[in-house]
Amino acid sequence: MERLIWGITGKRPERKPKLQPVIQADDLSSEKGVNYTRLRDLLGAGExxxxxxxxxxxxxxxxxREKEGWFDTESINNFPCTDLRTIDQLWVKYSNRRFGFSVQKKIYLEFGGKADGEYYKEAWDKFCDRVGWKVKGNNWKKEDVAYNTSAPEGHLPVTTSFLYPTLSIRLSLRLFRLLFSHQDL
Structure with a gap:
């Protein structure tokens, strides 16, 4: 096109340098040396x-807690702040602000929950209903999870609610309440 313009006008067009798109790298920081690359890649691919x-x-x-395969109250209360922010920011970014712990916390607080780790039945019932975690008795199962962006806002991640398969969903959700008490979300 530049040659055509040059031929028609007799003036050589000014060449503007091509701008390289600025690609903002994800912050994959970890206090414990955890590699978050795979999580980022899975979220980026919508998996x-x-x-x-x-x-x-x-x-x-x-x-x-890899060896144990589950969290206890102490491990959630002492969860590394940097890692929690990294995980949450990846979920929030790649879901276009639909998913992530901070999204869940915001919804929970909207229903009168408090970020103190305590159980507020009405707030939790409304929270679970809003994010699509309706409890059928105490048997909410993995099959009930919608792994797609048509799931309700705040629906994912849910992984920590399945750490105690023999316990009620209410007890498993205690982990979420403890997580929500982190000031880093």
């Missing part, structure tokens, strides 16, 4: 189920 499973894997690594 929600695999990303949910990877979230559990990296959270167990960050809390040094």
């Amino acid at each position: 929600w189920k695999e990303a949910d499973e990877e979230t559990l894997t990296v959270m167990l690594k960050a809390s040094s």
Whole structure:
């Protein structure tokens, strides 16, 4: 096109340097040396189920609970702040602000929940209904999870609610309440 313009006008067009797009790298920081590349890649590809499973894997690594395969109150209360922010920011970014712990926390607080780790039945019932975690008795199952962007806002990640398959969903959700008490979300 430039040659055509040059030929018609007799003036050589000014060449403007091509601007390189600025690609903002994801912050994959970790206090515990956890590699978040796979989680980022799964979220970027929209592989929600695999990303949910990877979230559990990296959270167990960050809390040094890989061997146990589950969290206790102490491990959630002492979860590394940097790692929690990294995990949450990846979920929020790649879901266009639909998913992530901070999204869940915001919804929970909207229904009168408090970020103190305590159980507020009415707030939790409304929260679970809003994010699509309706409890059928105490038997909410993995099959009830919608691993797609048509799921309700805040629906994912859910991985930590399945750490205690023999316990009620209410007890499993205690982990979410403890997580929501982190000031870093």
